[in-house]
Amino acid sequence: HRPGGRIDFENVSFGYEGSAGEPVLKNINMTCLPGETIGIIGSTGSGKSSLVSLVPRFYDTSSGSICVDGVDIRQLDPAKLRDRIAIVPQKTILFSGTIEENLRWGHEQATNDEIVHAANMAEAHSFIAACPEGYETRLGQRGVNLSGGQKQRLSIARALVRKPDILILDDCTSALDTATETKIKQSLKAFAADVTCLIIAQRITSVMDADKVVVMDDGEIVGIGTHETLMKSCRVYVEICQS
Numbered sequence: 001h002r003p004g005g006r007i008d009f010e011n012v013s014f015g016y017e018g019s020a021g022e023p024v025l026k027n028i029n030m031t032c033l034p035g036e037t038i039g040i041i042g043s044t045g046s047g048k049s050s051l052v053s054l055v056p057r058f059y060d061t062s063s064g065s066i067c068v069d070g071v072d073i074r075q076l077d078p079a080k081l082r083d084r085i086a087i088v089p090q091k092t093i094l095f096s097g098t099i100e101e102n103l104r105w106g107h108e109q110a111t112n113d114e115i116v117h118a119a120n121m122a123e124a125h126s127f128i129a130a131c132p133e134g135y136e137t138r139l140g141q142r143g144v145n146l147s148g149g150q151k152q153r154l155s156i157a158r159a160l161v162r163k164p165d166i167l168i169l170d171d172c173t174s175a176l177d178t179a180t181e182t183k184i185k186q187s188l189k190a191f192a193a194d195v196t197c198l199i200i201a202q203r204i205t206s207v208m209d210a211d212k213v214v215v216m217d218d219g220e221i222v223g224i225g226t227h228e229t230l231m232k233s234c235r236v237y238v239e240i241c242q243s
């Protein structure tokens, strides 16, 4: 397995086409080292999802550049770039089909062992095993009904099946209790230590133990550092902590 990707944002600005006014992201500079876990926090609409959506080139920057392992992503083959990145979106998307089909989606060549390993890391294996037909259990209409937190865990497992170099979790642990979320993060640290993780979160507790936390406010980065440093130096971070 390749070591996780390094990501460099250099003077990145971005605005959605057709929307007037201020850009959504302004002068973003940050580096994510291979294998680092970066927390991203900030109020709603501050630009967190927009920021991460630039990495797999769902959108292109208006100015500035993003490099993965030192190469400008605009010079890379988009399919190869996206193959290295897995994004777990805010809204879980599962289709009618078996749990296994859902986990394999986009990475059909995965072995059963790889599927189970990913499900274990995402704290999903136990509830899947407890379903009437295990991994063969059907979801959706006429299938089993899963809770929001169970769906989020399947969505995380699906991303892990792809063995990405860069894993982006976009506020996808909101329906999980803190203990489950912590276990998932511990598994990622142990079994996917070389994966660069970007974790967008609402709760400070979700990002406190990250290698560094990026604080967004109104399209700008207003602080980068560890929890301890930000508590001493970043007003917006302290406000989020207190809210």
Ligand code: DGT
Pocket (backbone or CB within 6 Å): 016, 017, 019, 024, 042, 043, 044, 045, 046, 047, 048, 049, 050, 051
């Ligand atoms: P969240 O998910 O509510 O915590 O918010 P963030 O921090 O992820 O913010 P983001 O990146 O979703 O939105 C930043 C700004 O960009 C906000 O003013 C809404 C706007 N925006 C987001 N997605 C789109 C889009 O697809 N099209 C347009 N025109 N504007 C968008």
